[in-house]
Amino acid sequence: SQQGEEDPQALSIQEGENATMNCSYKTSINNLQWYRQNSGRGLVHLILIRSNEREKHSGRLRVTLDTSKKSSSLLITASRAADTASYFCAAYGNNRLAFGKGNQVVVIP
């Protein structure tokens, strides 16, 4: 069964705005991974946050993890048209990596 669940499912924003996506999971995890998928392509790893970390940055990406609430968020700052993609969280725990259903983001130029 899948652990990761993203919310909201679809997001449409103007270029330059920030985009925030949330992910919840059900059981304890060792880490949580975020991936991006451009239309018709494979997934590309964005960032991995360990269970003992609360926040992590990579360029315009900021990921937070709240293990008490079993949730994570991905923030993309100053969005660009090239950020248009689907974003997936994947929760790793009990030797399994479980992907969420994905969150489609459209950045309007």
Added chain:
Amino acid sequence: NAGVTQTPKFQVLKTGQSMTLQCAQDMNHEYMSWYRQDPGMGLRLIHYSVGAGITDQGEVPNGYNVSRSTTEDFPLRLLSAAPSQTSVYFCASSAFGPQETQYFGPGTRLLVL
């Protein structure tokens, strides 16, 4: 490095036909896995391998077989295709396991009529 490659890109099968989806990686990764992606379902793990000669079932293994005779290759076999197997299939690899960054192939889009 080519990374993870998959062939074919597209395939149309008739119900009952068999076929093999190819996956290869040139990063000397021990861990390889197959996922299927269906609309609204995210990615679901079919089979995985922690090294040459070792494979195990994932979440949705029925109707699929795998083998891992070399570190580089991890083919996925559909034994008798069914319309329910219409999906996009992704192969992924990582150095040692699912706890690390996964590197995905470009996918194979399969239509079973």
